[in-house]
Amino acid sequence: MAATWLNDAVFYEIYPQSFFDTNGDGIGDIPGMTAKLDYVKSLGCNALWINPCFDSPFKDAGYDVRDYKKVAPRYGTNEDLVHFFEEAHKRGIRVLLDLVPCHTSEEHPWFRESSKEEPNEYSDRFIWTNSCWEHPEDIPFVGGEAPRDGCYILSFFKCQPALNFGFGTPKAPWQQQAGSAHTLETREAIWDVMRFWLEKGCDGFRVDMAGALVKNDTPDRAYTQEVYKDFRQRLDAQFPEAALVAEWNTPEQALNCGFDMDFYLSWAGNGYSHLMRNYPVIGQEGPEGGDSSYFKADTDADPLPFLAEYLPTYLKTRGKGLWCFITCNHDTVRPRFNLSPEELKLAYSLIFTMPGAPFLYYGDEIGMRYRKLPNKEGGFNRTGSRSPMQWTNGENLGFSQGKAEDLYLPVDPAPGAPTVEAQESDPDSLLNYTRRLIALRHSQPELQARSPFLPYFAEPGNRLLAYKRGTLLCAVNPGREALTLNLDGKYRLLFSQGDAALTDDTLTLRGFAVLAPL
Numbered sequence: 178m179a180a181t182w183l184n185d186a187v188f189y190e191i192y193p194q195s196f197f198d199t200n201g202d203g204i205g206d207i208p209g210m211t212a213k214l215d216y217v218k219s220l221g222c223n224a225l226w227i228n229p230c231f232d233s234p235f236k237d238a239g240y241d242v243r244d245y246k247k248v249a250p251r252y253g254t255n256e257d258l259v260h261f262f263e264e265a266h267k268r269g270i271r272v273l274l275d276l277v278p279c280h281t282s283e284e285h286p287w288f289r290e291s292s293k294e295e296p297n298e299y300s301d302r303f304i305w306t307n308s309c310w311e312h313p314e315d316i317p318f319v320g321g322e323a324p325r326d327g328c329y330i331l332s333f334f335k336c337q338p339a340l341n342f343g344f345g346t347p348k349a350p351w352q353q354q355a356g357s358a359h360t361l362e363t364r365e366a367i368w369d370v371m372r373f374w375l376e377k378g379c380d381g382f383r384v385d386m387a388g389a390l391v392k393n394d395t396p397d398r399a400y401t402q403e404v405y406k407d408f409r410q411r412l413d414a415q416f417p418e419a420a421l422v423a424e425w426n427t428p429e430q431a432l433n434c435g436f437d438m439d440f441y442l443s444w445a446g447n448g449y450s451h452l453m454r455n456y457p458v459i460g461q462e463g464p465e466g467g468d469s470s471y472f473k474a475d476t477d478a479d480p481l482p483f484l485a486e487y488l489p490t491y492l493k494t495r496g497k498g499l500w501c502f503i504t505c506n507h508d509t510v511r512p513r514f515n516l517s518p519e520e521l522k523l524a525y526s527l528i529f530t531m532p533g534a535p536f537l538y539y540g541d542e543i544g545m546r547y548r549k550l551p552n553k554e555g556g557f558n559r560t561g562s563r564s565p566m567q568w569t570n571g572e573n574l575g576f577s578q579g580k581a582e583d584l585y586l587p588v589d590p591a592p593g594a595p596t597v598e599a600q601e602s603d604p605d606s607l608l609n610y611t612r613r614l615i616a617l618r619h620s621q622p623e624l625q626a627r628s629p630f631l632p633y634f635a636e637p638g639n640r641l642l643a644y645k646r647g648t649l650l651c652a653v654n655p656g657r658e659a660l661t662l663n664l665d666g667k668y669r670l671l672f673s674q675g676d677a678a679l680t681d682d683t684l685t686l687r688g689f690a691v692l693a694p695l
C-alpha cells in the first residue's frame with residue numbers, strides 16, 4: 178500500500194552537519210533542525226529527508242554507519258531525534274531517515290566481529306573470500322587487513338565493507354546464494370533497524386544505493402527486488418503509512434518492488450542533466466564554457482532530449498509509484514553553479530509542476546553557490562555542495578555562534594552571498610518565488626504527484642516546452658525571445674513568471690505560465 182500522504186508531499190533535504198548549529202561547536206545538530214522546522218514549513222515543504230545522522234567515524238559523511246540505532250553524539254541524542262519527529266509532526270511535516278543497507282563502517286561491531294579469525298555469529302554478515310590470496314574478480318576488495326584469513330568486498334569507499342545479501346548467480350564457493358540462510362540474517366538485521374526508527378516515530382526512509390544489495394544480480398535485479406518486496410509486506414502490515422524512496426534511478430525496478438518513490442538523478446548525459454547541468458568541465462566559479470543546459474537562457478537547446486528519456490519511463494511506471502525530481506542533492510553540484518537566480522526560477526518551475534514528489538536540497542531555495550572546497554569527510558568534489566546554510570547576514574551567516582575556524586565547512590565568503598534574511602523581504606527573490614511555486618502546487622491537486630502528465634508542445638529547435646497536468650496547461654520558455662503557443666481551448670492565466678500574454682487562442686511567453694481552462 179502506498180503512503181497516501183505522498184500525493185501532496187514536497188520534500189526538503191537536510192544535510193544535518195551544515196544546517197543549523199545550536200551549541201556553538203561549528204557542526205549542525207538535531208536541536209538546530211528542530212529550531213528551523215517553522216522555516217521548513219514556511220517554504221511549504223511538508224516532508225523531510227535527513228542525511229545519515231547516526232554514529233559514524235564520518236569517513237563518508239555518515240554513510241559509513243558505526244551504530245544504526247544511535248544518533249551521532251555530534252548531532253545530539255536519540256531523544257533529540259524523537260523530539261524532532263514529534264515537533265515535525267505537530268507542524269504536519271513527515272520525516273524520512275537515511276537507511277544505508279548495503280554497507281556499514283569498517284568500525285561497526287558487526288564488522289569487527291566478522292573480521293575475527295574465530296568463526297562467530299557475524300562471520301557471514303559481510304562477504305569474505307576463503308583466503309587472503311583469493312581475490313574476487315571484478316569486485317573491489319581489501320585483503321590483509323584483518324586477522325581473518327580472507328578478503329572482504331567493498332560496497333563504496335574502502336571504509337564501507339559490503340553487507341552480505343548474497344549473489345544472484347554465485348560463481349565461487351565463498352559467494353552465498355541470495356535468499357540463503359546467512360543473507361536472510363542480514364535482511365533481518367536491516368529490518369530490525371527500520372522497525373527501531375519507525376517505532377520511534379520516523380515516517381520512512383531514503384534508501385542508499387538501493388539497487389545494489391545483491392551482487393551479480395539478474396539484469397532486472399530480481400533478487401534485490403525480492404528483499405524490498407519482503408520489507409514492503411512487513412511495512413504494509415505494521416507501518417502502512419511509511420514511505421520508501423530509492424536511490425536507484427531505475428523506477429521500472431524500484432517502483433516494482435515496493436518503493437513508493439525513486440529519484441530522477443543527474444547522471445552525465447541523461448535527460449535531467451540536459452535540463453539543468455549540461456556542461457563538460459567543472460571550474461571554480463561556473464562551467465568553463467560549453468554549457469548547453471536547456472534552462473540556460475542563452476543556449477539554443479530544446480527540451481526533446483529530456484522528453485525522449487523522461488516520457489517512456491514515466492509512461493511505463495505511472496500508477497506504480499513516483500519518479501521524483503530533485504533540485505540537487507548532497508552528491509551533486511548545486512544548480513546555482515551554472516544557472517543564475519532567474520534561470521533557476523524557471524528550472525524550479527518545471528521541477529515543482531511535474532509528477533512525483535519534488536525534493537528541494539537545503540539552500541537551493543536561496544540559490545546557494547557550489548564552491549571549490551577541500552575534501553571534507555569523503556565529500557571530495559561533492560564538498561562544495563555541502564557548505565553551511567546561509568541564514569542571516571551576520572556572523573557565520575547565522576549558521577553557528579562558534580568560531581569561524583571551527584565550522585564544519587567555511588561559510589560562503591562572497592560579498593552578497595545569498596541568505597534567507599536578505600531574501601525574505603524581497604518579493605522577487607528566489608526564496609519567495611520558490612514559496613509561491615510550492616504554494617501553487619499545494620493549491621492545485623492537478624499539479625500534484627499522481628495527476629497525469631502529457632506533453633503538449635515540444636519541437637526540434639524550439640525553446641518552448643508545454644505540458645498538461647490534468648486539465649492545467651504549463652508552459653516554459655527559458656530563452657530570451659518570447660514565443661507563441663497555440664492553445665487548444667479557452668484558458669485563464671493561473672500563475673506566471675516573466676512575460677506571459679494570453680489571447681483567446683494563443684499564449685506568448687518568455688518565462689513560465691500555468692493556464693487553467695475557462
Ligand code: NOJ
Nearest residue numbers: 237240333385386507508
Ligand atoms: C550514495 C550517497 O548519496 C553518497 O553520499 C554516499 O557516498 C554513497 N551512496 C555511499 O553510501
